[in-house]
Amino acid sequence: MACESCSALYPTIYLSIEVPISHKSLSGSCVLNDEVINLPDAYDDARFDRRFDKQTKYITRSMLMIPITSEQTGDVLGCLQCLNKQTADGVEEGVSFDQSDIELSQAFASIAAVAIVQSKLDSAAEFGVGMAVTQRARRSSDEARFAANKG
Secondary structure (H helix, E strand, C coil): CCCHHHHHHCCCCCCCCCCCCCCCCHHHHHHHHCCCEEECCHHHCCCCCCHHHHHHCCCCCCEEEEEEECCCCCCEEEEEEEECCCCCCCCCCCCCCCHHHHHHHHHHHHHHHHHHHHHHHHHHHHHHHHHHHHHHHHHHHHHHHHHHHHC
16 A cells, blocks of 8 residues: 555656766766766756756755776766765764765766676677567568469
8 A cells, every 4th residue: 555645745756957078067077087086065066957956956065976887898987976965963064975875886886887788798698689570570471472382
């Protein structure tokens, strides 16, 4: 049974925000330079786009960005963003991400990279199977037409 009061407290909100992959954006810099970006205050960095906070009515304070890199190819597939580190008491103002946060996030990014690569392989395999079935159906159809014309 679904919790009716929970859906009122925690409504499902979908928001799509596109970020250009360029050196002018934080995520673009993370991806293009394959670098960890750790900002104690996001507003102090010129690459931080304040429109997102205005659009979402969220206040970004600290920010950690980790490249998601394929171990097989070394390609950067995307980036992981962590926002607003908090203390155990829920305080986030003046709190920064530390080395242990970076290491944990890098471990998570490695897992995400494996999942992304596997998803791409699964999609490619499905596409390949679909093509094989289509080719076989065409071949059978062509063979049937050839046999009908021959006879």
